[in-house]
Ligand SMILES: [Fe+3]
């Protein structure tokens with residue numbers, strides 16, 4: 001049977017991708033950010049998954065204009081990195097695990113999640129920057145990736161509670177997949193940031209660190225948080241943190257925190273990152 | 281406040297649209313079908329809604345190839361009739377009620393429905409044939425229409441129970457819309473038909489008539505029916521009947537059946553049609 | 561512990577003469593269906609009619625799928641992943657009625673099928689379940 | 695009887711200096727955003743750079759939206775319905791960093807904004823609620 005072996009959360013700032021692609025990770029500005037990812041790059045060598053279910057948000061790259069899905073599962077064979085205005089990132093094509101993606105999509109609909117399947121799309125920095133942070137710059141990504149795109153752009157987004165339940169349902173779906181697979185669930189986005197208006201540049205380190213403190217062993221404190229509270233405390237784009245909840249819920253009760261990292265800033269954003277292993 | 285004043289259900293066979301568009305409604309084959317709609321055409325003159333929330337399924341016209349949403353709300357200003365392979369139907373453009381559509385979409389997401397908004401699409405016979413059956417051949421449709429497309433093509437479809445809950449949530453959303461509007465909810469598709477394989481042409485009149493018998497006052501008997509049972513009893517495309525459940529749930533308890541009609545065949549399909557008024 | 565469901569999706573395969581269109585089949589037929597949906601534009605219908613083979617070669621369908629389109633073998637196209645809501649666009653392009661297209665899979669002549677429908681359609685008796693034979 | 699909610703969506707308007715992107719704004723900015731997403735292709739970026747006004751005229755945006763694009767007035771574009779995930783494609787086309795683009799709305803110079811970020815960013819103190827003033 002397939003099982004969820006670990007979870008990773010990380011911010012997914014475009015400038016981090018640009019720093020990697022342009023060989024600037026050693027710059028004074030970027031060094032302290034990338035140091036936070038040295039652990040995961042080592043750890044993943046012994047913990048390479050077969051498949052990552054990668055919860056991210058599309059930043060008006062493939063979705064959000066003509067179609068605005070609450071939860072969308074990528075169901076193409078492969079996904080190219082999107083051209084977000086400065087050319088496609090020079091990173092490998094992302095390959096899907098179609099059988100597991102189909103199984104999850106089907107089980108989620110049976111569980112009363114109103115999933116949208118997307119049979120063709122590009123994937124933007126929300127998905128590719130985390131892959132780069134964890135796997136570096138390989139010729140091919142070392143695992144398959146199932147993109148799960150969450151609407152955090154157009155209000156109302158799904159609630160934190162809905163995201164939590166989705167993570168639980170993903171856990172159940174993976175458990176019932178007959179093939180022997182090591183599956184990781186990643187949640188990306190956050191931490192606090194606001195990209196608009198006179199409040200731009202908002203960072204709430206206290207909020208972010210409390211979020212990281214509670215996520216591993218007291219996530220029930222975070223689940224009821226309203227959209228309004230995310231916006232007030234963590235900025236309009238800080239609500240991307242609801243994707244961390246999907247990851248956390250998919251891991252179940254037995255979780256060990258292997259690593260945590262927090263740093264301000266990367267561009268406009270507070271960078272947060274955790275690595276959890278499951279015990280089961 | 282807006283309120284739901286009536287509900288209509290009807291099959292939406294493309295050949296019915298062609299018969300109307302080509303002036304063949306008086307033919308020997310078609311006459312008995314169209315006689316079943318004489319009531320509603322009179323009734324609607326005194327019961328013209330401001331807005332119809334029209335629950336239908338897209339037949340691989342605008343959806344189902346690149347995007348497969350479980351529940352999609354049309355959010356364009358207007359929708360052209362789709363060219364399904366023989367040119368666009370010569371019927372008016374469909375105009376949306378954007379404020380009500382936005383309100384419903386927002387309330388449904390808050391209610392944990394994972395809605396997809398579609399900002400641009402054509403609408404096919406699933407939506408336009410019911411409009412023709414009820415309103416005839418006017419220059420302009422006499423009301424606004426909010427398209428609500430349900431996946432009944434790719435399995436698993438939403439369950440009957442999920443559709444029922446969606447109808448209840450639509451009812452709540454309409455009730456909380458501040459503008460004074462008469463809203464109808466229509467459910468289209470069905471009744472029994474199967475368009476594939478050696479079982480093609482399946483018609484289950486007993487099943488269909490029991491469905492109509494129970495829908496007005498004992499719908500709780502229909503809600504738990506599984507996808508499998510729909511397929512077994514009513515054929516692969518008979519599962520379109522789940523959209524009748526959305527309509528029925530949106531009407532609430534106080535319902536009066538004003539009209540019912542059942543006739544076999546129209547092309548490959550059993551034709552069913554009901555008109556309900558709400559008492560509130 | 562795997563969860564119980566109202567029914568397993570596999571049970572949907574228990575219906576005689578019926579292939580339920582699921583995610584796997586949807587993926588299998590993706591490029592076939594892209595072709596079908598291309599026929600929603602008159603220019604494309606014209607190009608298809610002018611040279612069917614050349615037009616089909618614009619799409620990443622399998623050779624089997626192309627052959628089945630050329631032969632208008634809807635039964636085979638459904639075996640190859642197709643769904644009738646897509647495939648009917650081929651029939652419409654040919655000027656076939658939906659009834660004629662559907663009848664071509666039924667093992668009956670178009671006339672016999674039309675007569676059956678006028679007489680109330682095909683009874684579900686014996687066609688509900690392979691396992692139960694009812 | 696209207697239902698109670700965790701909060702009304704209108705409360706989202708209570709956050710200082712912040713316009714929450716909702717369905718209404720999404721519709722208002724649809725054609726503006728269509729323009730933004732067109733900049734995801736190099737050909738279109740080249741055409742836009744060659745003649746900004748002519749390129750904008752290909753889209754059904756309002757004149758106000760076009761003027762605000764020409765002026766690179768992101769604050770105004772957000773008032774006109776825009777969302778930063780779309781608008782940032784204009785900045786990328788110009789070769790601006792996301793930080794420079796965002797800083798242009800902040801009432802600060804790009805340098806002051808960059809310094810603020812290095813020093814830990816803008817504190818949420820006093821910026822949580824118009825009503826509460828906290
Ligand atoms: Fe992001």
Ligand SMILES: [Fe+3]
Pocket residue numbers: 292337339406469470520
């Ligand atoms: Fe239909």
